[in-house]
Amino acid sequence: MVIQFYHYDVSPPSRSVEMTLKALGLEYKTNIVELFQGGQKKPEFLAINPRGKVPALVDGDLKLAESRAIAAYLCNKYAKGEKQSLYPTDPEKRVQVDMYLYITEWVFDQIIEYMNIGGIFQRGEKPKDDKLDAAKSALKFLDERLENQNYLVGDTLTIADFFGYTAVLFLDLLKFSAFGEFPKLVLWMGRMKALPYSEAVNDKAMQTATAYCQEKLNPKK
Incomplete structure (x- = not known):
């Protein structure tokens, strides 16, 4: 089935x-x-x-x-x-993936608080600038984690990377301009975008959502 x-x-x-x-x-x-x-x-x-x-x-x-x-x-x-390396069976390796599954949920929460997507889409509001520092702190956390490794749990792709990637990628809706502050994060995002299935899953949805978000943020007069 x-x-x-x-x-x-x-x-x-x-x-x-x-x-x-x-x-x-x-x-x-x-x-x-x-x-x-x-x-x-x-x-x-x-x-x-x-x-x-x-x-x-x-x-x-x-x-x-x-x-x-x-x-x-x-x-x-x-x-x-x-x-199996996506979610290792070895307890010591798996717990690292589990930890970053939780951490990426926190990252997503900080990003969503700043983006205020519900407010933008439904009430004509703007991103919450007072939440920007918290969002940047979450991005900095990931950036520092990626200092000496290719992925969130060492040099092997895991499901934790999928959740981190889609969370950070969501900032593209705002045409987020501060990624340059997080060079290791940018390199990791490039590795994630290069995965053979990434385009099919993400690109069309993000393009459509970004266009809609920008229309809400910059309405024609």
Whole structure:
């Protein structure tokens, strides 16, 4: 039975899970949940995820929500051979990935607080400049982590990188101009963008969302 993947393509957590699906080479069917049309509140979706959040996944009789749990499950069940490095089975290596799964959630929270996307899209507001320093502190944390290694957990790609990447990439909606302060982070972003499945997962969604965000921030008079 084909995996059923429920997501909204602008959502960074959704794209992190889709990067996991593609990295594992899994077959899946995409089901778009239109958040701005209330798709997350429909009874058929709430039966999968009562919290009404994307992403969600159905694999046979199993219904799963929470993006990081989904990514870990997919690796636990389907990763074979060298792909097991995405979520290592060795406890000491795995706990490092787990740690950065939590840390990237914190990073995403700081970025979202600053971006104020709900305010921009729905109420004509601007980013919260008083939250910029906190967002930059989160970026600096990742930048320092990447000082002597290619990825967040050593020199091997893991699912923690997917979640960090989509979080930081979301700043492109604002045409964020301060990336130059974080040179190691920029190099890592380039490595992530170069992954063979990154363009298919991220580019179209980000281009559409960025254009919409810029229209809201810079309305024509």
